[in-house]
Amino acid sequence: MAEFExxxxxxxxxxxxxxPQAQTWLAERARLEVCAYDDSRLLELxxxxxxxxxxxxxRVNRSMLDLAPKLKVVGxxxxxxxxxxxxxxxxxxxxxxxxxxxxxxxxxxxxLCLLLDALRPRVFLDGxxxxxxxxxxxxxxxxxxxxxxxxxGILGFGRIGSRVGCALSALGCRVRYHDIVEIPPEGxxxxxxxxxxxxxxxxxxxxxxxxWREGNHHFVNADFLDALRPDCIVVNTSRGLxxxxxxxxxxxxxNPKARALLDVHDPHEPLDAGYPLLGVPNAHLAPxxxxxxxxxxxxxxxxxxxxxxxxxxxxPRYRAPD
Numbered sequence: 001m002a003e004f005e006x007x008x009x010x011x012x013x014x015x016x017x018x019x020p021q022a023q024t025w026l027a028e029r030a031r032l033e034v035c036a037y038d039d040s041r042l043l044e045l046x047x048x049x050x051x052x053x054x055x056x057x058x059r060v061n062r063s064m065l066d067l068a069p070k071l072k073v074v075g076x077x078x079x080x081x082x083x084x085x086x087x088x089x090x091x092x093x094x095x096x097x098x099x100x101x102x103x104x105x106x107x108x109x110x111x112l113c114l115l116l117d118a119l120r121p122r123v124f125l126d127g128x129x130x131x132x133x134x135x136x137x138x139x140x141x142x143x144x145x146x147x148x149x150x151x152x153g154i155l156g157f158g159r160i161g162s163r164v165g166c167a168l169s170a171l172g173c174r175v176r177y178h179d180i181v182e183i184p185p186e187g188x189x190x191x192x193x194x195x196x197x198x199x200x201x202x203x204x205x206x207x208x209x210x211x212w213r214e215g216n217h218h219f220v221n222a223d224f225l226d227a228l229r230p231d232c233i234v235v236n237t238s239r240g241l242x243x244x245x246x247x248x249x250x251x252x253x254x255n256p257k258a259r260a261l262l263d264v265h266d267p268h269e270p271l272d273a274g275y276p277l278l279g280v281p282n283a284h285l286a287p288x289x290x291x292x293x294x295x296x297x298x299x300x301x302x303x304x305x306x307x308x309x310x311x312x313x314x315x316p317r318y319r320a321p322d
């Protein structure tokens with residue numbers, strides 16, 4: 001189908017930030033309105049919208065869909081889809097597209113950053129450091145072990161989990177994983193598949209990479225945590241909803257040698273004063289920045305290409321799974 005004539009361009013609403021290149025590209029092909037998801041003007045725009053581009057914090061649910069009878073496509077600039085009611089969209093003939101591989105490299109590198117930060121304390125000097133202060137810094141800033149000394153468990157061996165396993169295996173770690181899908185040997189990157197029980201018992205580091213589905217809500221709960229080693233380092237860069245934060249706070253308090261390195265959080269971000277992991281000394285919290293690289297953000301922003309494809313009657317590249 002040919003591109004729209006200027007006067008016939010469909011209305012597309014963008015509720016969260018996109019990289020300028022992608023936003024400009026979309027504006028050349030649609031009547032683009034940039035309106036924050038919490039702006040009351042959104043209610044005025046939705047009745048005429050044919051496309052909607054969101055990221056993490058816009059909730060596309062039945063209530064929103066009721067206000068958008070002309071909507072044809074929702075584009076999620078990112079991977080996770082838990083903020084979009086896909087079934088409700090599809091029931092109304094609204095396509096959902098996303099960018100499943102856009103931030104893989106960024107997240108893999110961030111997992112390595114978190115682990116190395118935890119294991120290799122360091123400072124950078126901005127002034128003189130003389131005498132005993134110099135020697136004290138060299139003495140005190142001593143890594144507790146090599147990353148390669150550790151038994152690492154990967155919970156979920158999909159696109160990101162398998163790449164994390166590949167990277168850690170290449171660094172010399174003993175990597176085991178558990179997944180509900182049978183991974184062929186050529187896709188294991190030298191990592192060993194094990195039962196969930198064995199993964200819990202053996203892991204000095206547990207990196208969580210499970211996807212969002214109903215059964216994964218608080219998959220890492222009190223019983224799960226109690227089966228871990230008392231000195232385990234728990235890393236989560238996947239979904240905040242995968243871990244029960246109250247149970248994790250209690251487990252960390254009972255196991256002071258354990259640590260949690262979390263980039264994603266439940267309940268929904270941003271965090272408020274009631275978040276149970278705030279102030280827990282062995283919980284290290286990041287503000288959802290694993291995908292915060294310029295290339296990843298640009299890759300995610302190019303979801304606009306699939307949004308326009310659907311509006312023009314073409315097949316999108318990355319249709320969201322049902």
